[in-house]
Amino acid sequence: MMRAIHHVDLWVSDVETAAEEWAWLFGELEWEADDRHRSWRHPDGTYAFLEHSADLVGPHERLRAGVNHLAFTVDSRELLDRMRAESSAHGWHELFADRYPHAGGQEHVALYLENSEAFEVEVVLEAGEEV
Numbered sequence: 001m002m003r004a005i006h007h008v009d010l011w012v013s014d015v016e017t018a019a020e021e022w023a024w025l026f027g028e029l030e031w032e033a034d035d036r037h038r039s040w041r042h043p044d045g046t047y048a049f050l051e052h053s054a055d056l057v058g059p060h061e062r063l064r065a066g067v068n069h070l071a072f073t074v075d076s077r078e079l080l081d082r083m084r085a086e087s088s089a090h091g092w093h094e095l096f097a098d099r100y101p102h103a104g105g106q107e108h109v110a111l112y113l114e115n116s117e118a119f120e121v122e123v124v125l126e127a128g129e130e131v
Contacts, residue, residue, distance in 0.1 A: 008048045008070065012117060013059065015052045017091065021115045022050060024090035028083050029072050029123075060117045069112075069120035077101075077109070080125055084111050091116050101125070 012018035019037050026033065026048065031040035039049040062068050074080055080101065087094060095112040096103035104110050109125035 003044045003046050005046050007046060010048060010050050010119065011060075012050050012052055014117070015050055017116055018050050021091035022048070024086075025092065025113075025121065028079070028086075029074065060119060062118055062120050069122055071110075071122040071124055073124050073126045075126050077125055080109070080111050080123060083113075083123060087111075087113050092121075095120065 010018070010022070015038065022040070023033060023037060026040035029042075031042050031048070033040050039047055041047040074083075084094060084100065092113040092115050094100070095114050100111065101109045103112055104122070104124075111123040112120065113123070114120045
């Protein structure tokens with residue numbers, strides 16, 4: 001099957017901090033880091049890359065035009081719960097913590113995280129798995 005997304009470039013203001021935060025997240029999701037630790041590859045070949053430019057203007061604002069968040073899937077509730085427990089030690093904080101794991105609705109099991117630059121990720125328990 002052909003992959004749906006080839007790659008994602010994430011523009012960041014602080015590459016070192018971002019690399020640490022994203023390295024943890026991608027590692028938990030079983031994406032493999034490259035030698036420079038600025039990109040990660042999923043087993044299906046999709047990759048994500050961190051970029052910085054001197055021309056970058058202002059902070060990331062996910063509520064403005066552009067991408068609001070990235071959503072990833074996991075296949076176990078145990079992994080989702082572990083990521084929730086460990087996320088703050090890796091520069092991420094939980095969004096909608098009072099509604100975990102159903103902040104997206106009663107039939108939707110997910111963890112919502114935001115990093116130091118306000119990038120949001122949603123980690124969704126794949127349909128059919130234990131809710």
